[in-house]
Amino acid sequence: MTDEPRWLDPDELRTWLALFSVLVRLPGSLDAQLQRDAGINLFEYMLLAGLSDAPDRRLRMSLLAHISEGSLPRLSQAIGRLEKRGWVRRTPDPEDGRYTLAILTDEGQAKVSETAPSHVAEVRRLVLDPLSKAQPRQLHDICGRIMRTIDPDGPYPGARPY
Numbered sequence: 001m002t003d004e005p006r007w008l009d010p011d012e013l014r015t016w017l018a019l020f021s022v023l024v025r026l027p028g029s030l031d032a033q034l035q036r037d038a039g040i041n042l043f044e045y046m047l048l049a050g051l052s053d054a055p056d057r058r059l060r061m062s063l064l065a066h067i068s069e070g071s072l073p074r075l076s077q078a079i080g081r082l083e084k085r086g087w088v089r090r091t092p093d094p095e096d097g098r099y100t101l102a103i104l105t106d107e108g109q110a111k112v113s114e115t116a117p118s119h120v121a122e123v124r125r126l127v128l129d130p131l132s133k134a135q136p137r138q139l140h141d142i143c144g145r146i147m148r149t150i151d152p153d154g155p156y157p158g159a160r161p162y
Helices: 010-038 042-053 061-067 072-084 106-128 135-150
Strands: 058-060 088-092 100-104
Touching (some): 010 106, 042 058, 042 061, 061 100
């Protein structure tokens, strides 16, 4: 006898399809806003913002790939585009030359500072404003549970508690 699949009941199916729609449409909406207002895509913005938040505005490329949820090849291509604009530079890690550091330049910091207000407004409009006062924490907890199932050993952006 084979085990029958645990099919989704109607409520579970509606929940899954709602989450799927958010997963597909939200990045496109945020990307469109950033392209329109700042001339960069969402992944590039997340790299700039990640470097902006890092100590001394620098991170190893491998760590930046992890926190940006991007592969090393995708990261390398994006960092190359950001380097051409003068917003990021790469250099060997002086502590261990096997690694490469991505460093946010002053021009890159200015770009993040210029771009952040409209991006945050769009995140607020699309994600936070439609929620009740209690729902952001609930959404955080739900995402954390899902992420711990996907990657039990790894932290993810946003893992910090409220």
